[in-house]
Amino acid sequence: MISSPFPQPQVPPGTVSADLAGKHVIVTGVAGGIGGCVARHFAAAGAHVSAADIREQALRAVVEDIKSTGASIQAIPVDISNPDSVRAMTDAARTAFGPVDILVHAAAIDAPRGLAWELDDSHWQRIINVDLNGSFWCAKSVIPEMIEKRQGRIILISSVSAKIGSASTSCAYNAAKSGVIGMVIGLAKQLEQHNVLVNAVAPGSIGTGEPMIEEEITFEVANYPLPIVGPDPVARACLYLAGSGGSWTSGSVLNVSGGRLHGW
């Protein structure tokens, strides 16, 4: 996990939740701030967690730490931009823990600083490939079995920057994260009839991911009405969408942004 300039409260030890106990969740991006926090919360709620990331060593360290709490969790290396690798991830997840009930897709890369039209073309392709295409490959890999079971939850992590942009970083990231929202709306429309619910969470700046420079930290602190407290609220939003509380929520984008973003 990348160190944050903001306070990162400890995840409180969870009590086993009847909602999620025994469910099988794939969480991507577990070597990172939000994915790691999501994995901890689902593990504490009694779910079986298939934890995936491209950074295998860092992933295994997080998984071992969570496993030491007695949790049911396995590490699966994956490159989400490669559909074959994603299919292999989901197959490995199924082999260990059976059919997948929930996907929380948090793996992504940040945009580089700068103006998109001044950066090399490859940055655009890379961000769209990982952040947008990767979200689709992950969703696609779990949809058929969820349709078959007539039950499933898919939660994709977007960003407030899909809706408000960013003055300092390439718009490739905003484009990819807006694409994730469009994908959620389109998938939700086609999957509700199968009782498979698809939603997005749009976090504000929570201090994980790429380290921020001093001016960015000052800007973020000044622009969030509520104090920035790390990834915990994002993980709790995922728990809500995955559990019985979220059983009538589909095609929504949940802003978890400390009041930075209002409305749609």
Ligand SMILES: NC(=O)c1ccc[n+]([C@@H]2O[C@H](COP(=O)([O-])OP(=O)(O)OC[C@H]3O[C@@H](n4cnc5c(N)ncnc54)[C@H](O)[C@@H]3O)[C@@H](O)[C@H]2O)c1
């Ligand atoms: N941190 C924030 O402030 C913030 C704000 C809004 C949205 N988000 C979104 O939340 C999600 C998680 O962000 P984070 O803060 O935990 O970032 P992070 O950088 O800490 O974690 C992202 C993880 O994704 C993994 N990853 C990158 N490319 C991959 C690939 N090709 N295959 C598999 N794994 C890959 C990385 O190894 C990393 O562990 C991302 O979708 C991000 O865009 C973050």
